[in-house]
Amino acid sequence: MTTTFEDVVAARGRISKYAQTTPVFTSSTVDAMTGQQVFFKAENLQTTGSFKVRGALYAISKLMENNPDVPGVVTHSSGNNAQAVAWVARRYGLPCTVACPSNASEAKIRAMKSYGAEVVFCEPNMKSREECAAAICAKTGRALIHSFDNVDVIAGQGTMAMEFLEQVPDLDAMLVCIGGGGMAAGVALTVKAMRPSCKGQRDANDSSYVATVADGIRCKQVGKHNMPILCENAEKNVLTVNDTEIIDAMKFIWTRMKLVIETSAAAPVAALLSGKLAQVAPHLEKVGIILCGGNVDLNNLPWE
Amino acid sequence: MTTTFEDVVAARGRISKYAQTTPVFTSSTVDAMTGQQVFFKAENLQTTGSFKVRGALYAISKLMENNPDVPGVVTHSSGNNAQAVAWVARRYGLPCTVACPSNASEAKIRAMKSYGAEVVFCEPNMKSREECAAAICAKTGRALIHSFDNVDVIAGQGTMAMEFLEQVPDLDAMLVCIGGGGMAAGVALTVKAMRPSCKGQRDANDSSYVATVADGIRCKQVGKHNMPILCENAEKNVLTVNDTEIIDAMKFIWTRMKLVIETSAAAPVAALLSGKLAQVAPHLEKVGIILCGGNVDLNNLPWE
Numbered sequence: 001m002t003t004t005f006e007d008v009v010a011a012r013g014r015i016s017k018y019a020q021t022t023p024v025f026t027s028s029t030v031d032a033m034t035g036q037q038v039f040f041k042a043e044n045l046q047t048t049g050s051f052k053v054r055g056a057l058y059a060i061s062k063l064m065e066n067n068p069d070v071p072g073v074v075t076h077s078s079g080n081n082a083q084a085v086a087w088v089a090r091r092y093g094l095p096c097t098v099a100c101p102s103n104a105s106e107a108k109i110r111a112m113k114s115y116g117a118e119v120v121f122c123e124p125n126m127k128s129r130e131e132c133a134a135a136i137c138a139k140t141g142r143a144l145i146h147s148f149d150n151v152d153v154i155a156g157q158g159t160m161a162m163e164f165l166e167q168v169p170d171l172d173a174m175l176v177c178i179g180g181g182g183m184a185a186g187v188a189l190t191v192k193a194m195r196p197s198c199k200g201q202r203d204a205n206d207s208s209y210v211a212t213v214a215d216g217i218r219c220k221q222v223g224k225h226n227m228p229i230l231c232e233n234a235e236k237n238v239l240t241v242n243d244t245e246i247i248d249a250m251k252f253i254w255t256r257m258k259l260v261i262e263t264s265a266a267a268p269v270a271a272l273l274s275g276k277l278a279q280v281a282p283h284l285e286k287v288g289i290i291l292c293g294g295n296v297d298l299n300n301l302p303w304e
Numbered sequence: 305m306t307t308t309f310e311d312v313v314a315a316r317g318r319i320s321k322y323a324q325t326t327p328v329f330t331s332s333t334v335d336a337m338t339g340q341q342v343f344f345k346a347e348n349l350q351t352t353g354s355f356k357v358r359g360a361l362y363a364i365s366k367l368m369e370n371n372p373d374v375p376g377v378v379t380h381s382s383g384n385n386a387q388a389v390a391w392v393a394r395r396y397g398l399p400c401t402v403a404c405p406s407n408a409s410e411a412k413i414r415a416m417k418s419y420g421a422e423v424v425f426c427e428p429n430m431k432s433r434e435e436c437a438a439a440i441c442a443k444t445g446r447a448l449i450h451s452f453d454n455v456d457v458i459a460g461q462g463t464m465a466m467e468f469l470e471q472v473p474d475l476d477a478m479l480v481c482i483g484g485g486g487m488a489a490g491v492a493l494t495v496k497a498m499r500p501s502c503k504g505q506r507d508a509n510d511s512s513y514v515a516t517v518a519d520g521i522r523c524k525q526v527g528k529h530n531m532p533i534l535c536e537n538a539e540k541n542v543l544t545v546n547d548t549e550i551i552d553a554m555k556f557i558w559t560r561m562k563l564v565i566e567t568s569a570a571a572p573v574a575a576l577l578s579g580k581l582a583q584v585a586p587h588l589e590k591v592g593i594i595l596c597g598g599n600v601d602l603n604n605l606p607w608e
Contacts, residue, residue, distance in 0.1 A: 023327060025349070044562045045329070107559070251602050255411070258348045258564040258598035294562035298555050304603065 044294025055153035079108030107297035148182030149223025158186030181226030348598025359457035383412030390421035411601035452486030453527025462490030485530030
């Protein structure tokens, strides 16, 4: 069982009631700096502040269709996925419990609670997250909505690439950050289907799980559904960026483009502005960058 | 000599090559909080980071038409107007000098220099600004582009209201901040012409010139061209907000709407969220708010 472009098309129709078609921005400053035309898809302006609501909407709508009597949903997440699942669950009238790493940001915890989720804390590693979520599912009979390793979630995330290629049809590359690989897999398979000549370029953070400022991409283990899709559809190079490059890119986007983006969203910007993308792919003319989210704690910024 | 709606229409055509049609955003959170439909016009996403480029474009294009041999332009400004005039002057190949108050933010000074302006510092009061700019004009033969007290600048700023009413035709009120009154006058006369039933509501900061965090609206003296336009076209109530309300509103827009706005832009948001607008105008259903700029120094934020 895998995710296909037909699943992305189906997801697009299903989620359109609640998910936004996010705008695409350009910057003459960035174009002058890079010698390329760069397009930024502002998923930070998406409902709940990140792209995650796309996957959550499709996965939960499919769940309700296949199992109308499900007593609720459970997920594990450091923040954005939990906010998205909680927001969608409330729309469907479903109770929601989140297994949340104890080092998640306070702003994100507040937000998931504000959307009605019950929050249970676990250790900040994938094993503890998965065990904690599985135990809640076993006790309550609720269904797990995995934050990335789920074929419907991958299809939902693919819708952002479909939109992006409708907005800018002739992109030469689309640059996304990768954590567990839900967005990267959905984007890669969609790009390959709609525009085979376009590269789906991944970038990742080279820091270890606990140390990186990019709290949305701390996970270093790509999901089992995600890896084969990425191997088949994405470029083989994974660009790595460090925390300083991420923070510089984040401040640049805030200051010059007036968009509040979070650290994870700054990672592909860092790959672009540091010249690392140009090193591996020197002849790209039109580059698309997905600004995946904008959920930040203004009282705990990663500088000064 | 005053500014009419015909001037705004003329300005709209003239500036469209360089000024952006800025997007309008909504927030279900804000609508739920206020019980109104609220529309935010994102002039923070405008070229040079604020609405000021509209007035500068129209005033300098008129200047070039009427005086093709003018040797350059001079303006006085704490930041956004200087950036805009410098940016436009460079487009027209004109030298530009800015009389800049000595307490202007470093980020804004850097930006005006990056657009090619020569910066001359003066005391942080209107008298010193005007004297300094007049002396430069006398010495160089360059023309003064006043930041607000100029009929063409007022017409240019009016174009944002024209766009806003095309984007949301049935607004009941448009809320703008006021410093010298260039934007407020341009918006008020345009709103009155296009939609007489709509209120042009001004809000102002109640702090004194030097103390307010809202560095774009420190000026408390409305221009001589601006005042009669405001008296004829805008609501008589001026709402006042304090620095705490402004900072809370600024953080709210950054956190919830993911838009970087500056303190001046947060003033009308503060008037809305503090309930002060509802006190003077209780039955508004559709409220438009102009987010006038987004030029901030991330290393010198007005909190913590």
